[in-house]
Amino acid sequence: MPQPNHVTRLKPADEDGLDDDLKAYFAKCMEKLGMVPNVLRAYALRPEKLRSFSLTYNELMLGESGLSKLEREMIAVTVSAANRCYYCLVAHGQAVRALSEDPELGEMIAFNYRVAGLPPRQRIMLDFAWKLSVTPQDIVEEDREALRVTGFSDEDIFDICDVTGFFNYTNRVAHGTDMMPNAEYHAMNR
Numbered sequence: 262m263p264q265p266n267h268v269t270r271l272k273p274a275d276e277d278g279l280d281d282d283l284k285a286y287f288a289k290c291m292e293k294l295g296m297v298p299n300v301l302r303a304y305a306l307r308p309e310k311l312r313s314f315s316l317t318y319n320e321l322m323l324g325e326s327g328l329s330k331l332e333r334e335m336i337a338v339t340v341s342a343a344n345r346c347y348y349c350l351v352a353h354g355q356a357v358r359a360l361s362e363d364p365e366l367g368e369m370i371a372f373n374y375r376v377a378g379l380p381p382r383q384r385i386m387l388d389f390a391w392k393l394s395v396t397p398q399d400i401v402e403e404d405r406e407a408l409r410v411t412g413f414s415d416e417d418i419f420d421i422c423d424v425t426g427f428f429n430y431t432n433r434v435a436h437g438t439d440m441m442p443n444a445e446y447h448a449m450n451r
Contacts, residue, residue: 263444264441264442264444265441266441266444267439267441268299268302268303268440268441269299269303269306269438269439269440269441270438270439271303271306271438272306273302273306274302274303274305274306274308276302276305279305279308280308282312283305283308283311283312286301286315287301295445296443296445298352298442298443299348299440299441299442299443300314300348300352300431300435300440301314301315303434303438303440314431317427318427321333321420321423321424321427322334322337322424326416326417326420327413327414327416327417327420328386328417328420328421328424329360330360331357331360331361332383332386333420333424334353334356334357334360335357335370335374335383335386335387336386336387336390336421336424336425336428337349337353337356337424337428338350338353338354338357338367338370338371338374339370339374339387339390339391339394340390340391340394340424340425340428340429340432341353341371341428341432342370342371342372342373342374343391343394343395344394344428344429344432344433344436346428346431346432346435346436347435347441347442348432348435348440348441348442349428349431349432349435349442350371351442351446351447352442352443352446353367354367354368354370354371354446355367355446355447355449355450357370358449358450358451359449359450362450364450364451370387374387374391381411382411382412382413385407385408385411386408386411386413386421388407389404389407389408389421389425390421390424390425392404393421393422393425393426394425394429405418408421
């Protein structure tokens with residue numbers, strides 16, 4: 262059974278009416294990815310928010326960090342599992358498959374990251390991201406110290422918090438708008 266084919270349950274943006282910088286951004290996505298991710302199409306309803314979203318996303322997920330791109334995507338999937346965010350589980354699960362070159366890892370993290378047999382560094386990182394998503398009021402210094410003991414710097418811990426916070430936010434936008442991932446993600450990197 263195919264997933265619903267809408268981008269969101271809100272009115273679609275007039276992509277032809279977008280400013281030239283956003284049209285160029287969509288064209289670059291087509292060139293590099295072969296598609297425009299539906300999250301960008303969804304945010305196009307509010308062009309300034311699309312610009313802010315894109316800048317923040319690119320800094321968090323592609324910018325300089327002690328966290329690898331794979332680790333940041335693993336956080337995205339773990340947070341999205343905690344929130345049951347279909348869009349992000351599909352889209353970022355595919356990114357985990359691509360970056361890890363492991364066709365199963367994305368699903369293991371999506372369903373229960375604890376079964377994935379991860380190295381201690383990544384397991385502690387995902388334990389922290391899960392706790393910060395599900396019971397943020399329970400984060401204590403011992404949680405941060407566990408990250409330090411496995412080799413994370415305070416800058417890395419900030420990045421873990423920042424990526425975790427961002428995906429908790431975007432998961433709620435995806436839920437609220439009934440955002441659907443691009444169908445192409447399902448077959449990629451299998």
